Amino acid sequence: MPCPALPDGFDLTDPDLLQARVPHPEFAALRRAEPVRWIAQEPGTSGFDDAGYWAVTRHADVKHVSTHPELYSSYLNTAVIRFHPSIQRDQIEAQRLIMLNMDPPEHTRVRQIVQRGFTPRAVRSLEDALRTRARDIVASARRRAGPDGTFDFVTDVAVELPLQAIAELIGIAQEDRARVFDWSNKMVAYDDPEYAITEEIGAEAAMEIVGYAMNLAAERKRCPAKDIVSQLVAAEDEGNLSSDEFGFFVILLAVAGNETTRNAITHGMHAFLTHPDQWELYKERRPATTAEEIVRWATPVVSFQRTAVRDTELGGRKIAAGDRLGLFYSSANHDPEVFEDPDVFDITRDPNPHLGFGGGGPHFCLGKSLAVQEIDLIFQAVADAMPGLRLAGDPRRLRAAWLNGVKELKVAITG
Numbered sequence: 001m002p003c004p005a006l007p008d009g010f011d012l013t014d015p016d017l018l019q020a021r022v023p024h025p026e027f028a029a030l031r032r033a034e035p036v037r038w039i040a041q042e043p044g045t046s047g048f049d050d051a052g053y054w055a056v057t058r059h060a061d062v063k064h065v066s067t068h069p070e071l072y073s074s075y076l077n078t079a080v081i082r083f084h085p086s087i088q089r090d091q092i093e094a095q096r097l098i099m100l101n102m103d104p105p106e107h108t109r110v111r112q113i114v115q116r117g118f119t120p121r122a123v124r125s126l127e128d129a130l131r132t133r134a135r136d137i138v139a140s141a142r143r144r145a146g147p148d149g150t151f152d153f154v155t156d157v158a159v160e161l162p163l164q165a166i167a168e169l170i171g172i173a174q175e176d177r178a179r180v181f182d183w184s185n186k187m188v189a190y191d192d193p194e195y196a197i198t199e200e201i202g203a204e205a206a207m208e209i210v211g212y213a214m215n216l217a218a219e220r221k222r223c224p225a226k227d228i229v230s231q232l233v234a235a236e237d238e239g240n241l242s243s244d245e246f247g248f249f250v251i252l253l254a255v256a257g258n259e260t261t262r263n264a265i266t267h268g269m270h271a272f273l274t275h276p277d278q279w280e281l282y283k284e285r286r287p288a289t290t291a292e293e294i295v296r297w298a299t300p301v302v303s304f305q306r307t308a309v310r311d312t313e314l315g316g317r318k319i320a321a322g323d324r325l326g327l328f329y330s331s332a333n334h335d336p337e338v339f340e341d342p343d344v345f346d347i348t349r350d351p352n353p354h355l356g357f358g359g360g361g362p363h364f365c366l367g368k369s370l371a372v373q374e375i376d377l378i379f380q381a382v383a384d385a386m387p388g389l390r391l392a393g394d395p396r397r398l399r400a401a402w403l404n405g406v407k408e409l410k411v412a413i414t415g
Helices: 013-020 024-033 060-065 089-097 106-118 120-143 153-158 160-170 174-188 201-223 228-233 245-275 276-285 290-299 370-386
Strands: 035-040 052-056 150-152 303-308 312-314 317-320 324-328 406-408 410-412
Touching: 035 317, 052 060, 060 312, 060 324, 089 245, 106 120, 106 228, 106 245, 120 153, 120 160, 120 370, 150 153, 153 160, 153 245, 153 370, 153 406, 160 174, 160 228, 160 245, 160 370, 174 201, 174 245, 201 228, 201 245, 201 410, 228 245, 245 276, 245 290, 245 370, 245 406, 290 370
Parallel strands: 052 324
Antiparallel strands: 035 052, 150 410, 303 324, 312 317
16 A cells, blocks of 8 residues: 555655655655555656666565675666766766676676675784774864864764775875875765765766776786785786776775765764763673664665666565665664664664665675774774763754765763
8 A cells, every 4th residue: 555654756865855864754654554665756866767766665675685686786777876867877887887886797706806805804904003093083083172172073083984994904195095085075975065066076086086096006016015905906816806996996995985984983973972871881881782783773875776687576566677676774774573672772782683784695795894893993982082972063964865974963072
């Protein structure tokens, strides 16, 4: 039956909607009444010349689509559910060079190479350096706070460690890190008028990252070093990435590894400060389950999409070949069929089968262990150095179609 709580014209990817809030009430209504629902769009609204997409809102269905790439493709229309209306089809197709937008077997080949950089040993090798950086970041934020102790948690804390982690991982020079951060911001901010970023500027920023990374890859091919880049581009066995493949991999890191972890950290701080019992619990016990609950609660990527390869059925709906499906992770992560009290922020939640790192299958987040490590380290540092932190204003949200982004979170140091 039609979902009465979702009026005609309501679009779950509307950037004005996501700037205001994540539509959890509408997700809940859809899960109950119409868990796979057609969302109509005027052709061109999201950069695609079609009539809309299927909204997939239940945990089980999101997981099913994610784990069946033979039925649901990331390649055909990419994984991005909504581009700026001005984008051209050739610009969309160019993004197929990014691993996120590949299907097996090409995805399998590239992932097998890239995962060399994300082995447990590789991630553990960064821990001491990142712990020191986390403490330095928090100490620096404390020093720069205003006379009343206020500062912006996003720019002074949350943005720093994910960028430093990626830079450490692939060897970006310290003096280049601010440029890479600026480029990654421009790539995802084209829907927010405050930044005055056009689709063209975003594309130029992406090409800047690609060019920087290709030059880095070329250097390592000429003169291999004992670092991750050399393992990916200069390895003599098991294949390697071409310079352009490495360039597009760094784009993926800049968004999937930087923007998402930054927003998880920001939402996590906001959740702690609006749930003081959980903040007290964290400071006292530091549960190992904390980072996973922060990611579930935040769900930095609201949705990605897949495209049906052939006619199929999902949730009692007939899906035609070529139809796009929006996988709404924010909804799946609040599914009461999977999570007890899903609307409660509980850092001791265990088990926690959230889909904040993807729904499983070939596109499950390669950098999960690194992201969890970063979240753990930054909150340990905040709890040690700023145990009395409090909110000093409401979060200002990013206007975006598929990111749960916060661009400012004012906090104040007390005590």
